Structure formats: structure tokens, C-alpha cells
Amino acid sequence: MPAAQSRAQAKANTAKKTTKKRVVKKAAKKQASKKKPASKKAAKKTGAKKAGATGVTTPEHDRRVAEMVFSSFYPHYVTKVVSKGRTEAELHQVLRWLTGYTQKQLEKHIAGTTTVEQFFAKAKLHPNAKLITGVICGYRVEDIRTTLTRQARYMDKLVDELAKGRKMEKILRQE
Numbered sequence: 001m002p003a004a005q006s007r008a009q010a011k012a013n014t015a016k017k018t019t020k021k022r023v024v025k026k027a028a029k030k031q032a033s034k035k036k037p038a039s040k041k042a043a044k045k046t047g048a049k050k051a052g053a054t055g056v057t058t059p060e061h062d063r064r065v066a067e068m069v070f071s072s073f074y075p076h077y078v079t080k081v082v083s084k085g086r087t088e089a090e091l092h093q094v095l096r097w098l099t100g101y102t103q104k105q106l107e108k109h110i111a112g113t114t115t116v117e118q119f120f121a122k123a124k125l126h127p128n129a130k131l132i133t134g135v136i137c138g139y140r141v142e143d144i145r146t147t148l149t150r151q152a153r154y155m156d157k158l159v160d161e162l163a164k165g166r167k168m169e170k171i172l173r174q175e
Helices: 002-035 040-046 059-067 070-083 088-099 103-111 116-121 127-131 147-163
Strands: none
Touching: 059 116, 059 147, 070 088, 070 103, 070 147, 088 103, 088 147, 116 147
């Protein structure tokens, strides 16, 4: 009989422990739900923002963006859009729309060592570029204060939209 009692006690103790764990987990979940909204709708109501989705970039970040060589990340753009079923020609169309470059000028930048700063210094940004909105690379594009960084994120956003299969008319912000 004593062995049967100890097994029963062990079972009872295990049941108590698991119940206690459940209660603790429930309390932790309840506490966590107080800290952040449960849904996007709740986030809008409370005015909460997605972590990192702000327009504040650091001077260090802005400097790194300005010094990036266009031809070093261009192949990544190509890989991204081609792997999603779009063409390099469509990518060029989007980049030409944004910058105002001709195909020949664009190819020169792709082959050269032009930095992002030089790339956008010579570009004539499309008047509808200001209609590009949303979050890219953790930043809300329309809120980025530094002009050059905002322009670079415009380009990232357009490439992202192209890769996601958005219609060309919408990507090119044709009103």
C-alpha cells in the first residue's frame, strides 16, 4: 500500500505543478497583452506604431546609404524581381520612371561605381514619386526626413512592389 500511495501523491504533485504552470503562463499572456495592441485595428485606435516604422534615421545610417555603390546592390534587385517572375526590363522601366534616366544612362550607372548620392544627384525624380508610401526596411517612407535616404527607399519600395507582382500602372503611380 505505501508504494501505491507514493505513486498517487507523485501524480497529484505533478498535476498541481502543471496547473500552476498554466496559471503562470496565462498571467504572463495577460500582462503582455496589456503592453501591446492585439491587432492592427487596436493599434490604430491606440495610436501605436509598428516597431521601427518611423521616419527618424540616424546620421550614420544616412551616410551609409549615401556611400553605397549602386552597382553593388543592383544585382540583388535583379535577382529579387526575376525570382518572382518579373523581368529585368520591367525593373529598368521602374528605375527609369523614378529617376528620369534614359536606358543608356541607367546602364552606365549599373556598370560604373556610382554611389547612391551621385546616382540621385543627377536624377530628375518623377513628380509622382511623392505618392510612394508604406514601410520599407523598417522605415515609413513618407516620414523619412533626409531627402537622399527617402529617395533610396522610394527605389527600394518600387522594386519591392514589382517583386510582389503589383500591376505596373500602380507601381508607376499613374493617376
